[in-house]
Amino acid sequence: MNPIKKIINHPIFKHSTVVFVGSMGANIAGWLYHLFVGRILGTEAYGELAALLALFYILNVPSSVIQTVLVKFFSVLKAKNQEGQAKSLIRIATVKIFLIEIFGFIVVFFFSQAVASFLRIQSSWYVVWLYLIFATFMVGIVNGSAMQGFQLFTASSVLVTVGMTLRLVFGVVFAYFGVGWTLVSNIFSNSIAYGLSFIPLRFFAHIQEKPITINRKDAWGFSVPALITTLGITLLFSQDVLLVKHYFTSFEAGIYASLSVLGKVLFYATGAVSFVLFPVVSERKASGQGHSRLVAVGLFIIGMVCVGLTAFYFIAPGIVLVAFGKAFSGAAQYMGMFAIFMSFFSLSSILIQILLALDKVNVWIITSVCALLQTLLLVLFHNSISQVIGVNIAVSVGLFTLLLLYYMYGTAKTSSSLSHYSRL
16 A cells, blocks of 8 residues: 555544544634624724634633643543443533632733733733633633544534634624624534533433543643743743733734734644544554654655645735735735744644653753744834734744754654563
């Protein structure tokens, strides 16, 4: 069998294709959301919304970490056929998240004015609505993590598509009433999606809960580095939008926001591979199976997608931007270069997920250093949008290189250890 057929018939490719096809509707809905809402709100108001959503990505770091940790443990429990413990984990995690969110609301309420002033946003209530978007999304990640950990990829993809479609419909309607109501519409869509998430998990209703035997020390030993790692990668993904909003005019911030949204299509287009790879690699590690070929196939698929989309962004940026309208045409000249940044970011993101699945938790050092470096460079060099993109490319290339070296070193070290013990 030739290499191409091997890749096509590989389980990772098949699962990723299912997730990709199933989540394509969600990606299209998310893309249309920004296009329609951007047109309705206009350049300056959309720049304001984009800055708030970038803040959401940073605020969302705890939920991303919790999801990574939960998927990790749900995958291990699946490998050990411990569905009863998984049911207990769902209940306990949901209750604890809800209680923490109540405290978080009080904190955000008192600091909302300061955040609004920094971002030059009209109303502090926008920050409050943003937190409620985060809160309704965060509660839902427990069920989402259970589906991912138990490899219910089709159900998970359908649910995400439904949620994003609701966000699009509500967003378009409420955008006519301004930024505030656009944010509120996200709260409605998140709440409905959470209610629907219980349908694919209904098999747990017939399972008896069992006490969780996960070692707390192991859980914290994974969770804390995962938190710092996720914070670093999220800052690399979002802080450029926030800093552009702070340093540039509202019009330029709106242009950069449209550029960022369209550039991140690369990241979302390759997300299916990462979504599948993390629980599968984690389960294989727990059961003592190999993973090197899975990683190679995953990187190859993402690399090919990134090359194709980047070439298209260079060749036909006007086509990519046409739906945004003439007001955003100034972003066309930057599309190709931003695609290079997002290509290396996408490759880095999957390597981070793989390293966490393999318990290579020291990856937090690499992401933290690169995030701080990006912050420093953007504070020093922000004379133009081109300069901002240049900083992003340099940092993302460095990040990918360091992650790849760390993965190769960790894999070689593990193989050497296993070979040593096999000779004893």
